[in-house]
Amino acid sequence: MLDPRIYRAGLIPALLALIIAAFSVQTPPRGLRAALAPDSFAPKRAFASLNELARSFPDRRPGSRGDVALSQRVREVLENTGFDVATRTFEARTVTGRRELATVQGIRAGRSSRRIVVLAHRDALRSPARADLSGTAALLELARVFRGRQLRKTLVLVSTSGGTGGNAGAAEAAGHLGPNVDAVIVLGDLAGRSLRRPLVVPWSNAADAAPFVVRRTVADAVALETGLLPGDPGLVPQLARLAVPLTLSEQGELLARGHPAVLISAGGERGAEGSDRIDRDRFGTLGRAALRSVTAFDQPIRASRAPQAEIFAARKVLPGWAVRLVVAALILPVALAAIDGVARVRRRKHPVAMWVAWVLSAAAPFAFAAAFAWVLSLTGLAPTAPPTVAPGGALPLDGAAVAVVGAVLLAGVLGWFALRPLLLAIFGVRGDPGSPGAAAALLLVLVVLVIAVWAVNPFAAALLLPALHAWLLLTTPEIHVRRRAAFAVVFLTVVPVLLLIGYYAVAFSLAPGELVWTTILLVVGGHLGVLGTLAWCVALGGLAAVLMIIRAQGLRGLDRVEPVTRGPASYAGPGSLGGTESALRR
Numbered sequence: 001m002l003d004p005r006i007y008r009a010g011l012i013p014a015l016l017a018l019i020i021a022a023f024s025v026q027t028p029p030r031g032l033r034a035a036l037a038p039d040s041f042a043p044k045r046a047f048a049s050l051n052e053l054a055r056s057f058p059d060r061r062p063g064s065r066g067d068v069a070l071s072q073r074v075r076e077v078l079e080n081t082g083f084d085v086a087t088r089t090f091e092a093r094t095v096t097g098r099r100e101l102a103t104v105q106g107i108r109a110g111r112s113s114r115r116i117v118v119l120a121h122r123d124a125l126r127s128p129a130r131a132d133l134s135g136t137a138a139l140l141e142l143a144r145v146f147r148g149r150q151l152r153k154t155l156v157l158v159s160t161s162g163g164t165g166g167n168a169g170a171a172e173a174a175g176h177l178g179p180n181v182d183a184v185i186v187l188g189d190l191a192g193r194s195l196r197r198p199l200v201v202p203w204s205n206a207a208d209a210a211p212f213v214v215r216r217t218v219a220d221a222v223a224l225e226t227g228l229l230p231g232d233p234g235l236v237p238q239l240a241r242l243a244v245p246l247t248l249s250e251q252g253e254l255l256a257r258g259h260p261a262v263l264i265s266a267g268g269e270r271g272a273e274g275s276d277r278i279d280r281d282r283f284g285t286l287g288r289a290a291l292r293s294v295t296a297f298d299q300p301i302r303a304s305r306a307p308q309a310e311i312f313a314a315r316k317v318l319p320g321w322a323v324r325l326v327v328a329a330l331i332l333p334v335a336l337a338a339i340d341g342v343a344r345v346r347r348r349k350h351p352v353a354m355w356v357a358w359v360l361s362a363a364a365p366f367a368f369a370a371a372f373a374w375v376l377s378l379t380g381l382a383p384t385a386p387p388t389v390a391p392g393g394a395l396p397l398d399g400a401a402v403a404v405v406g407a408v409l410l411a412g413v414l415g416w417f418a419l420r421p422l423l424l425a426i427f428g429v430r431g432d433p434g435s436p437g438a439a440a441a442l443l444l445v446l447v448v449l450v451i452a453v454w455a456v457n458p459f460a461a462a463l464l465l466p467a468l469h470a471w472l473l474l475t476t477p478e479i480h481v482r483r484r485a486a487f488a489v490v491f492l493t494v495v496p497v498l499l500l501i502g503y504y505a506v507a508f509s510l511a512p513g514e515l516v517w518t519t520i521l522l523v524v525g526g527h528l529g530v531l532g533t534l535a536w537c538v539a540l541g542g543l544a545a546v547l548m549i550i551r552a553q554g555l556r557g558l559d560r561v562e563p564v565t566r567g568p569a570s571y572a573g574p575g576s577l578g579g580t581e582s583a584l585r586r
Contacts, residue, residue, distance in 0.1 A: 006340050007472075010333025017329035021322035028317045031216030032299060038225075038291035040145045043284025050137035050191065050283070054128040062123045062162045063099025070122050070136070071102045074159040077140045078106035081147040083157065090172055093525070095125070095165030095394040097384045103173050104159040106143065110151040114180045116297045117156045117259075118142060118290065119173060120187040121163025121250060125394060131272030132164065135187035138287045145291060152298050153182065163250050165394040166386025166525075170250035174257040181259050183214050183297045185290055186251045188265030189272045191283035196268035197231030203247035203269065204255035205388055205527070207457040208307035209238070212317065214260045221292040222264065226285040235313050240503045242309055242459040246389050246527075248508065253388065255307045264290055270391060270509065309459070324458040327465065331450055334468050338443040341476075345440040355441030357427035362548075363534075363541025364423055365415030370523050370533050372411035376404055377524040385525030389518060392509045397517050405516055433545075434552030439475035442545050446471065449538050463500065464539065467493040471546050477553075486550045494543065 053073070059066040071087065078085045083106030091100050120135030139157055146155060156177065160169025170186075177184070188201075200219045202210035209215075219230040233241075241247070245256075249269040254261035265271055266282055309320030342352055376382035382404045383395060395401070431437070450468055454461035470493045473479055474486050481489070505515050522528050528536070 003337065003340050003344075007333050007337045010336045013332055014326070014329040017326045021318065021326050024319055024322040025316045026319065028212045028312060028315070029216070031213060031218075031220045032296040033217075034221070034292045034295040038288045038295060041141060041284070041288045041291045042144075043280065043287060045144075046137055046141040046287055047191075047280050047283055049140060050130060050134055050278075053137060054130045054133055058127040060122060060124045060127075060129070060133075061096055062094040062164065062168075063096070063101055064123075067123050067161050068102060071104050071159060071161070074104045074122065074136065074140065075106075078104065078143050078157060081143040083108050083143060088172070088176070090168075092162060092168035092172065093166060093384050093386050094162045094168060095386055095390050099162075101161040101169055101172070103161070103169055103176075105173065105176065106157045108146060108151070108155045108157075110154040110298075112153045112300075114182050115154045115156050115178060116151075116182055116294055117158060117177055117184040117261075118187065118294065119158040119160060119170065119184060119250065119254070119261075121160045121167075121169055123161045123164050123169075125164050129272070130278050131189045131192035131267070134189060134191035134278065134283055138187050138190050138283075138290055141287060142291060142294070152300055155294070160250070162386075165390040167250045167253045167388055168386070171253040171257070171387070174254050174259055177259060183217070183293075184251070184254050184259050184261035185218060185293050186249065186254070186261055186263040187290060188249060188263050188269075189267040190264065190286040190290075191278040191280070192266045192272040193277045193279045193282070194267050194272065195228075196266070196270065197229075198233055198268060199226075199228065199230040199264065199266065201247070201249055201251060201263040201265060201269045202233070202255075203241045203245070203249075203252055204307055205245050205247060205252040206256035206307070207242055207245055207459060208255060208309045208320075209241065210251070210255060210262045211260045211305050211308055212310070212312070213305070215262050217296050218262050218264060218289070218293045221296060222286065222289040225289040225292060226282070232312065235311070236499075236503065237507070238311055238313075239459060239462075240500050242311075243457070243463050244460065244500060244504075245457075246504060246522075248389060248391050258306055260305070260307060264293075269507075273391070273393075273509075320458070323462070324454070327454055327458040327462050330465050331447070331454060331461070331468065334443070334472050335447045335451070337472060338440070338447045341436075342440045342444055345436045348436070350435060350437035350440070351431075352437055352441050352444070354427065354429050354431075355435075355438040356445060358424065358429045358433070358438065359442050359445045359541060359545045360538070361420050361423040361427070361429070361541075362544040363537045364419055365412050366537040366540045367534060368415035368419055369408050369412035370537065373404070373408045373520050374524050376407065382520075382524065385521040387525050388527050389508070389522060392514060395517070395521060397511075397514050401517050402513075405513070405520065408520055432552055433548045434554070436477060438545075438549055438552075439477070442475060442542060442549065443472055445538065446542050449535060449542070453535055463496050466496060467542075467546075471542075475546065475549050475553075483550060483554060487547070490543070490546060490550070 057066045057070040085106045120139045122136040124132040162168035202215045251261040251263040311318040
């Protein structure tokens, strides 16, 4: 089924792509520097405001009376400091269910139509949660600082709700910021005592990240004011965030909608995590860093560009287009070999369409479990899930959640033992899974899947490359691999995905049970999308199919090699060893 010459020829473009990618490496741009020191930020006044707000509005759950009352206070302060203020109300999904939320937006026009945006959420799931409120207190202090001060660019201050889970307010605000946004500075936990890097968070809910000019500008301001190294994300976190984009904080929604945004937070994207221990000095230094960042962006040049999918390593930047090119070149040899293999199998009269149905039927149980979870949410038997990932503890794994997880897993089991046999009978699938037709169908489905994923997100497609190449070799009848070794190789091909899952479990502080629960919430909440969920189901179905093929083929090096018959067993004359003159002439 596999022609090694076609596979080797397909690797040549991959070598050329690697050379091009090597020459595409660039030096990252430098951050902008503020012309004036941010001495006008008054830490004492801002800290007193923080404590007063916490006393006056202790209960600030999304959409609650305290949240609404605080939004009115924010509006009053912005109006008194000369901002043109508008309040927008809308209904959205949060971790506390569907709620009516309010976004308060104040605009102070500058000499240019280009905009600098500062955004902070005011809600909290606990009381009084002063660390969560520190962003709003800093936002109000910035409004007082810029009272009567003329800026080159237009300054926009935004107070949102829903930031403690789902980031609905940031998603709503992103649609009202306009097209001329140079930078969005999201203020998170500015006063918490716990320190978790990176202090400047660039992650997005789409396959991109904050531009380097924006993150460098804010990181330099934080380092200068606090004396702390904000911390550059390593290679593994960057690859994980680009392959499967997830983040807990509000800059993710802004970046996903094309705005160059970063988060400043002492606790990283997880924030204070319910702790109420705050540090006055840290609040002052991070508040000054926010002000320094605003003044740095307020220059008569366009400060940044749209979010980009780039890799930063060894003080160099690898652009996203280079990654896309290399991944496409590595898909090519398997695609060529799969097309040639399907043609060879069809010439030998082996069915292919039937085995394609067999492969897709292996994905059906996973899709059935996802659909069942969605039905549970739609009928109210499962809690309303926010549109993005929720922080650990926001939707706890309580008794009801355990029941939902168990029901979804049971639906998957029933799908495998009931739905899958029904589909196999409907499509008339019969025969040996170890046949060449099954292997050709599996590779065809995988190639189509990886190409579709590559078109949307080349970093996600890169996760599937080890499986794509290894499964081609494992399922080819001409290559003999013992069953145990084949299973071991299959396990190695899924290690990148397992590492990604482990990374997110650590980054979001999720136990194994919470990880499964969070996955279900991402499905029913719509973050993965219908096509993304189906892609994962097909990938899992492909994994099940390759395991069944290997099991059916058995010890390939021993039990699939047919003995060569050269003549009767008692015959030892000319031709018994294949060495006759006629054979040599042929």
